[in-house]
Amino acid sequence: MxxxxxxxxxxxxxxxxxxAILAAARERFAAxxxxxxxxxAIAQEARIDPSMVxxxxxxxxxxxxxxxxxxxxxxxxxxxxxxELGATLVRHFLDLWETGPASAVLVAMLRVGVTNxxxxxxxxxxxxxxxxxxxxxxxxxxxxxxxxDDAPARAALVASHLLGLALTRxxxxxEPAVAMSRDDVVRWVAPAVQRYLAG
Amino acid sequence: MxxxxxxxxxxxxxxxxxxAILAAARERFAAxxxxxxxxxAIAQEARIDPSMVxxxxxxxxxxxxxxxxxxxxxxxxxxxxxxELGATLVRHFLDLWETGPASAVLVAMLRVGVTNxxxxxxxxxxxxxxxxxxxxxxxxxxxxxxxxDDAPARAALVASHLLGLALTRxxxxxEPAVAMSRDDVVRWVAPAVQRYLAG
DNA sequence: GACCAGTGTCAACACTTGTTGGCCTACACT
DNA sequence: AGTGTAGGCCAACAAGTGTTGACACTGGTC
Numbered sequence: 433m434x435x436x437x438x439x440x441x442x443x444x445x446x447x448x449x450x451x452a453i454l455a456a457a458r459e460r461f462a463a464x465x466x467x468x469x470x471x472x473a474i475a476q477e478a479r480i481d482p483s484m485v486x487x488x489x490x491x492x493x494x495x496x497x498x499x500x501x502x503x504x505x506x507x508x509x510x511x512x513x514x515x516e517l518g519a520t521l522v523r524h525f526l527d528l529w530e531t532g533p534a535s536a537v538l539v540a541m542l543r544v545g546v547t548n549x550x551x552x553x554x555x556x557x558x559x560x561x562x563x564x565x566x567x568x569x570x571x572x573x574x575x576x577x578x579x580x581d582d583a584p585a586r587a588a589l590v591a592s593h594l595l596g597l598a599l600t601r602x603x604x605x606x607e608p609a610v611a612m613s614r615d616d617v618v619r620w621v622a623p624a625v626q627r628y629l630a631g
Numbered sequence: 632m633x634x635x636x637x638x639x640x641x642x643x644x645x646x647x648x649x650x651a652i653l654a655a656a657r658e659r660f661a662a663x664x665x666x667x668x669x670x671x672a673i674a675q676e677a678r679i680d681p682s683m684v685x686x687x688x689x690x691x692x693x694x695x696x697x698x699x700x701x702x703x704x705x706x707x708x709x710x711x712x713x714x715e716l717g718a719t720l721v722r723h724f725l726d727l728w729e730t731g732p733a734s735a736v737l738v739a740m741l742r743v744g745v746t747n748x749x750x751x752x753x754x755x756x757x758x759x760x761x762x763x764x765x766x767x768x769x770x771x772x773x774x775x776x777x778x779x780d781d782a783p784a785r786a787a788l789v790a791s792h793l794l795g796l797a798l799t800r801x802x803x804x805x806e807p808a809v810a811m812s813r814d815d816v817v818r819w820v821a822p823a824v825q826r827y828l829a830g
Numbered sequence: 831g832a833c834c835a836g837t838g839t840c841a842a843c844a845c846t847t848g849t850t851g852g853c854c855t856a857c858a859c860t
Numbered sequence: 861a862g863t864g865t866a867g868g869c870c871a872a873c874a875a876g877t878g879t880t881g882a883c884a885c886t887g888g889t890c
Contacts, residue, residue, distance in 0.1 A: 449838090481840080483840085491878080492877095543745055547742055587807065591799055599791070607755070608787035624823040644857080682869075684848095
């Protein structure tokens, strides 16, 4: 980066509104899904004119692509004790989905992925690139170093359960699912995930 | 109201088109979700004028309410051997979701429930009325007759996993999830469900 | 001062949405 | 015959959508 005096990257004034638009977009997409999150509503939440949204991101689809980039930040499981795999993973996802700043992005991704074909494709990509590799360490205890050929299925089962959990707790809001504490969830779900990974 | 002749319900001529509209609606709602399933598209699929949809069902919401009534037809589990609970339930849901005539209705319900508030409310109702009662027989083997107070949580966990399965297999279409055979799914998922019910 | 690109607003476009009213047709009845 | 009514199509409406272009205000550089 050149740093002469002020040029090149002088922290343009529009960067703030650009960020405001992105934040508003994530919130609306998460709350309403792709179709019902209108450009006008996003613009209003960002206290800006709708036309600015198009100016900055080209189109509504461009905005969505810019606003929703998923990074699950999956931990490296190779250092985790083998019988702690399930609990570690469940805790990580609970933190990510339900408390972190990425929460809105993930709920948005889920809501949009269900109705929008492009959203579904994006989720497939996230799964393939971030979740599936995680199953390299899968398989029963004895088989060290070898990647079992049912690793993709194991990863898919883990994804199924954790996405289902997010669905019932954060989107559909089934009463008993919402009522469960973080520790309850870990106690119940961790053994199931553990079995999918190492069973 | 007027019964001039003998048959009070003489199989009116419009009943056929009414059924055609309902079938088309289920298909479009399942494929596209609530917002993207337009009245015009449904009408075209039913080979009818869009205005007829409104005439028959009052509004788009009315059509949705008429088209999507979920009956999970859950089997009576009291007669099932205790260690077969999980497998029985998983098989039932696979048949229901993925092959039966109710398949379109259920996928529609899932797609709409995620983006539409009314749809989410409907799913909560289905869960409360049809799934939650199923957990009356839950709890460890010894406790016969007593309904444990964690029964709602157990039911929610079962719902989470099975809905997550439907999500990854039928909606998001994660490759390894789709590739799994019916028997593979039962082999993997049944023990987890079993534990939630009877563990 | 003049300039000029970045930043923003306003009004309007073209299009799709759910919904409505008018008019035509075919059938069941007397 | 004739007549009433349910079934059906057509054209149009008002509202809301994403998107575009013309115009106005800033801030800093010559």
